[in-house]
Structure formats: structure tokens, C-alpha cells
Amino acid sequence: MRASHVVAFSLAVPLLAAAPAAAVMGGTRSYSADLHAINHGGSGSVQLMQHGTTLEVDLRASGLDDGIHIAHIHGIRQAESECPGMNRDADHNGLIDILEGLPDYGPVLRTLSNGLNDRGTSLAYTRTFKLIDNGDAIASLGRLDQYAIVVHGVDLNGDGQANNPDVQGDGPGDPDDNEISMPSLCGVIVSR
Numbered sequence: 216m217r218a219s220h221v222v223a224f225s226l227a228v229p230l231l232a233a234a235p236a237a238a239v240m241g242g243t244r245s246y247s248a249d250l251h252a253i254n255h256g257g258s259g260s261v262q263l264m265q266h267g268t269t270l271e272v273d274l275r276a277s278g279l280d281d282g283i284h285i286a287h288i289h290g291i292r293q294a295e296s297e298c299p300g301m302n303r304d305a306d307h308n309g310l311i312d313i314l315e316g317l318p319d320y321g322p323v324l325r326t327l328s329n330g331l332n333d334r335g336t337s338l339a340y341t342r343t344f345k346l347i348d349n350g351d352a353i354a355s356l357g358r359l360d361q362y363a364i365v366v367h368g369v370d371l372n373g374d375g376q377a378n379n380p381d382v383q384g385d386g387p388g389d390p391d392d393n394e395i396s397m398p399s400l401c402g403v404i405v406s407r
């Protein structure tokens with residue numbers, strides 16, 4: 216895959232400027248999300264521990280199509296972030312692509328994946344992110360239970376790998392045939 220495809224994917228989902236937020240007080244907040252299949256199969260769960268400005272994320276998933284699986288926290292601050300249903304399939308191709316799902320889960324707020332290196336039919340990682348909420352207008356996420364987690368990567372051409380950003384060869388700008396950005400799992404973050 217050419218690097219330009221990754222750039223195009225990133226630019227397709229611009230980070231919205233978040234509204235100024237109250238600073239997070241001390242202590243630890245715990246959250247979780249059950250991940251459900253959007254397009255093909257699979258399931259998973261995510262545990263999130265927020266200690267001040269540090270976020271520890273433990274993500275488990277299985278039953279995915281083999282290939283590249285990028286994961287993000289999606290959302291719009293102080294708006295309800297949910298997971299899309301098939302009613303979002305605007306072009307009636309039987310898939311909810313990344314743009315069709317945006318009204319529900321919102322834009323990318325935080326990338327959880329390790330570049331394009333999270334691959335396979337299952338995922339299992341624990342990662343720590345610093346300065347996840349440093350109180351300024353851009354980086355502040357506030358409470359995480361207003362967001363959703365989306366795992367991407369669906370094998371659309373049946374070659375056994377979710378790795379092609381332009382299956383139809385009509386240019387990478389159209390998300391309806393992008394195996395890498397195609398959502399595979401989505402889960403709403405809740406407090407626990």
C-alpha cells in the first residue's frame with residue numbers, strides 16, 4: 216500500500232476542534248466498550264483506565280477478517296456518540312463505510328493502533344497514552360463515556376486480507392471500497 220493512501224484516509228476524517236473543557240480532577244476513571252460487528256463478523260471488548268492525563272487502553276478482538284486493523288476513539292465532544300446501523304448505508308452497497316458512519320460515531324479523536332502494524336484476525340494489546348487530556352482546547356477529551364471506539368479493516372475483495380484502500384481502482388478518495396478504513400467493529404464507551 217502506498218503511503219499516499221494512508222494520508223488520504225487520514226485527511227478524509229479531519230479532527231474537529233473540541234470545545235474548551237473543564238480540567239479533569241484527580242483520580243482514576245474506568246470505562247469499557249463492547250465491540251460489535253458493523254460489516255463482516257467479529258467482536259471484542261475494550262477496557263480504558265484514565266488516570267489524570269494518562270490513558271491505558273486494553274483492546275481485545277477476534278473473528279476479524281485477516282489484514283490491517285486500525286482502531287480509534289471517535290466522537291464529538293458533548294454529543295452522543297453511537298454506532299451506526301444499516302440505515303446508514305446511503306449508497307445501498309450493503310456496507311457501512313467510514314463516512315456513512317460519521318453521523319453516529321463522529322470523527323477520529325485518538326488513534327489507538329500502532330500505525331498499520333496491528334494485523335491478523337484477532338487483536339490483543341495494552342497501550343498507554345500520555346497527555347490524553349491536558350486541559351487545553353484541542354487535546355482535551357474530558358469524560359470518555361461520550362465517545363465510541365471503532366476498529367477498521369474489512370476484506371472486501373475476498374483475497375483473505377483487509378489491506379487494499381482502493382478495491383475498485385477508482386481512486387482512494389471514495390471510502391466505499393477502502394478495505395483499510397471500512398469499519399469492522401464499533402462499541403460505545405460506558406463508565407464502569
Ligand SMILES: [Cu+2]
Nearest residue numbers: 286287323365
Ligand atoms: Cu476510526
